[in-house]
Amino acid sequence: MKINVLLFGIATDLIGSSSLTIELPISCNVTSFKELLTKQYPELKQMSSYAIAINESYATDETIIKENDIIAIIPPVSGG
Template identity: 75%
Template structure:
């Protein structure tokens, strides 16, 4: 299935782009998607934690990804 991946902060630096069109297996949860990311982009292992959103809503590891979803990788932010 075709999806769009949006990346922010350090995730952009690790993958080398702020957005990608990617092809995923027909049945994939966020947990398996995280494994897919580290397989496709080994530098992604450098990011210890991050949130995932699908279509502008935060997703849990059990959430299923659907055709044409927009997946966003949101690294932790700090401020002061």
Template identity: 70%
Template sequence: MKTTLLLFGIATDLADSSSLTLELPNKSSVASFKEFLFNEFPEFRKMSSYAVAINESYASDDTLIRENDVIAIIPPVSGG
């Protein structure tokens, strides 16, 4: 199934892009998406933590991803 991946912060630098179109297996969960992401972009393992949002709502590991969903990788924000 086709999805769009939006990347923010350090994730943009690691993928060398702010947006990608991905083809994921049907009935993928956020947990399986993370494994897919680490296999496709091993440098993402450098991020100590990050949130995943689907269609602008934060998602847990058991959330299922659907065709044409927009997935966002949101790394922690620092600064003052």
């Protein structure tokens, strides 16, 4: 299944784009998605951590991704 991925902050800089379309297997969870993503884009390993949101809600590692979901990669934010 094809999934749209939105990138924010440093993730955009590392990949060189603010969005991607990637192919995922059916019944893929967030943990598997992260593994597939870092295989395709090893630059993301430079981020110590990042959150995943699916359809504008934060997701856990066990959340199953469905076709037509929109995934956002949200790196840590600092500031004051």
